[in-house]
Amino acid sequence: MELIDRYLQAVKFWLPRQQKEDIIAELSADIYAQIDERETVLSRKLNDAEVEELLKQRGHPLLVANRFLPQESLIGPVLFPIYRFVLKIFVYGYLLPSVLVWMGLMIFSSSYRLEQTNPSWFTAFSSLFNYLWFTTFLAAGTITLAFAVLERTQARIHIFDRWNPRKLPPVRNPYLIPRSTSLFELAVSLIFFVWFAVYLHSPVVPIGLKVTIFLNPQWLWFFWGYLLLALVNASLAGLNLLYPSWTARRATLRLLSDSAGAALFCWLMKANLLAGITGANLPVQQAIAIAQAVNDWMSRLFPAAIVVGLVIVATDVYRIVRMKSAGRTTP
Amino acid sequence: MQRMVQTMNQEPFENLRLELRRGCLVLAVLAALRREQYGYTLRKTLVEHGLEIDEGTLYPLLRRLESQGLLASEWREEDKRKKRFYLLSSSGAQVLDLLLAEWLSIDSSIHAISKEHNHGTD
Numbered sequence: 001m002e003l004i005d006r007y008l009q010a011v012k013f014w015l016p017r018q019q020k021e022d023i024i025a026e027l028s029a030d031i032y033a034q035i036d037e038r039e040t041v042l043s044r045k046l047n048d049a050e051v052e053e054l055l056k057q058r059g060h061p062l063l064v065a066n067r068f069l070p071q072e073s074l075i076g077p078v079l080f081p082i083y084r085f086v087l088k089i090f091v092y093g094y095l096l097p098s099v100l101v102w103m104g105l106m107i108f109s110s111s112y113r114l115e116q117t118n119p120s121w122f123t124a125f126s127s128l129f130n131y132l133w134f135t136t137f138l139a140a141g142t143i144t145l146a147f148a149v150l151e152r153t154q155a156r157i158h159i160f161d162r163w164n165p166r167k168l169p170p171v172r173n174p175y176l177i178p179r180s181t182s183l184f185e186l187a188v189s190l191i192f193f194v195w196f197a198v199y200l201h202s203p204v205v206p207i208g209l210k211v212t213i214f215l216n217p218q219w220l221w222f223f224w225g226y227l228l229l230a231l232v233n234a235s236l237a238g239l240n241l242l243y244p245s246w247t248a249r250r251a252t253l254r255l256l257s258d259s260a261g262a263a264l265f266c267w268l269m270k271a272n273l274l275a276g277i278t279g280a281n282l283p284v285q286q287a288i289a290i291a292q293a294v295n296d297w298m299s300r301l302f303p304a305a306i307v308v309g310l311v312i313v314a315t316d317v318y319r320i321v322r323m324k325s326a327g328r329t330t331p
Numbered sequence: 332m333q334r335m336v337q338t339m340n341q342e343p344f345e346n347l348r349l350e351l352r353r354g355c356l357v358l359a360v361l362a363a364l365r366r367e368q369y370g371y372t373l374r375k376t377l378v379e380h381g382l383e384i385d386e387g388t389l390y391p392l393l394r395r396l397e398s399q400g401l402l403a404s405e406w407r408e409e410d411k412r413k414k415r416f417y418l419l420s421s422s423g424a425q426v427l428d429l430l431l432a433e434w435l436s437i438d439s440s441i442h443a444i445s446k447e448h449n450h451g452t453d
Contacts, residue, residue, distance in 0.1 A: 023390070025406075026370060029414050030386055033371035036410075059387060067387045068394070 003048060004031055007055050014065035023068055031058070075147045079154065083147045090139050095132065097307065102128055104303030111300075174322040175245045182241040189234035196227055203275075210280040215273050222273070225264045232257045246323060255316040262309030269302040356384060358434060360392060361419060361427040364402060369414040393417055401426055 008031075012024050034054065035046055046054070058064060075083050105112040106124070116124040154160070199205065200223060203215040236253060240246075272295045277287045356377075363376050370390060377384050396402045401423035406415050419427065 019394075023394075025413065026390060026415050027386075029369070029412060030371050030390070032412060033369075033414070036412075037371075058385075064387050067391045 001035075001051065003051050003055060004028070007031075007058075007061060010061035011065045014062055015068055019068065027064075031055075073151075074144070075151050078160070079147055079151050083143070086143055086147075087140065090143065094139075095136065098132070098135075099128075100310070101303060101307055104306050108303050108306070109300060174319070174326045177240045177244045177246055179241060179244050182237050182244065185237035186234055186241060189230050189237055193227065193230040193234060196223070196230060211282070212278050214275040214277070216271070216275050218271055219273055222264060222268055222271075225260070229257055229261050229264070246319065248320070248323065251316070251320050251323060255313065255320065258312050258316050262305075262312055266302065266305045266309055269298045269305045272299070274298075352382075356382065356388070356392065357396070358427070358430050360389070360396065361401065361423060361430070364417050364419045365424070365427075367416050367418040369409075369416050371414075373417065396423070 008024050008028055011027065012020050015023050031054070035051070038050075038054070039046055106116065107113075113124075116127065150159075200219075203217060203219045205213040205215065207213060232253070236250065236257070239250065274291045274294045276291050279287065282290075359377055359380075359382050360373070363373055368376065370386070370393065373393075374384060374386065374389055377389075393402065393404075397404055397417070401420055402417050403420045404415050404417045406413055408414070
């Protein structure tokens with residue numbers, strides 16, 4: 001019965017060394033007992049096809065051997081949810097933003113695009129892929145290794161025995177606005193409003209007695225825009241301070257004001273606002289170079305401004321979604 | 332409609348049934364091995380009594396119970412073939428008695444709870 005020997009050999013390969021012979025002897029006895037019984041019923045020898053069918057019914061050798069192996073896992077069911085959570089933080093907190101920043105730079109920064117796509121777009125994508133692959137491999141490998149070590153030590157160090165219900169985080173209320181946050185926002189908005197109105201109301205901004213900054217006439221758009229937004233934010237913060245609970249209307253107003261602020265900030269970065277600088281001891285050529293450099297740097301920071309803006313807007317949208325879902329689940 | 336509900340419930344039912352049977356199989360194996368048997372005949376005994384068990388489940392279970400000292404085994408030749416015969420050990424017999432008492436207690440609890448529930452919904 002060559003088929004049976006081959007089957008037993010395949011099972012034997014996966015079995016623990018000390019028990020190999022014993023398990024195989026018993027498995028072999030069981031298979032032959034089944035064949036003997038079938039042959040007695042049929043009053044003839046089983047053919048190869050019938051033996052093949054009988055072995056198939058018993059299952060793949062690896063699965064059969066697996067039943068005799070101790071149940072082992074690199075990361076057990078207790079730690080696995082935490083492991084998955086840490087991996088998610090890595091993906092959403094680092095990997096995804098990295099890709100977004102790269103896309104932002106490729107779309108909006110011509111110098112970066114030129115540098116990356118030299119000599120071809122294939123080079124740009126392969127360098128991104130190499131970076132992501134290496135980072136993911138390193139981070140996921142390190143996290144997995146750390147959790148595998150923790151899995152083996154957690155039973156000994158009893159990490160889940162030392163806990164106190166009083167140290168658990170307070171119940172999250174998606175509607176609650178901490179008064180300290182509102183107070184801080186109110187103070188910042190008012191200081192910003194006053195400072196902006198006093199010092200930046202004109203495109204000519206004197207800094208001390210010796211230096212003057214000249215802004216493009218476009219500046220007035222930004223001035224009035226930011227002034228209005230500071231007023232809206234101060235009013236909203238004041239309202240939140242009095243009534244510290246989000247409503248759909250206030251959350252939407254915050255989303256609109258933050259979206260407008262983010263859009264204005266992105267535009268500011270690209271607007272080449274600095275027309276010139278004059279200073280008592282500042283040579284003209286140097287002043288032009290400084291103005292040019294400031295405009296260039298602001299322009300380079302444009303993709304970063306987009307990412308920051310998107311994060312702010314996403315946070316506001318998430319607040320609304322969370323409120324809606326809490327409204328649905330609250331009895 | 333009823334058929335659709337039956338099909339939808341088939342998978343959870345099957346999983347729960349397997350879960351429920353897993354513990355019962357230990358009890359059945361211990362009880363069946365009050366009389367000495369080898370693996371193949373033990374499986375047939377269980378099947379004859381309505382407890383389907385495949386060899387991939389039975390043999391690892393027998394090994395586990397033997398390693399816990401609840402079963403004793405020896406290799407012997409029968410019908411010109413070497414076979415491993417299992418028999419309930421003395422500590423296995425004690426554990427079986429305790430498990431049977433536990434089983435009866437669970438059975439009466441389940442009966443009482445389901446009876447109470449039936450009365451409640453009537």
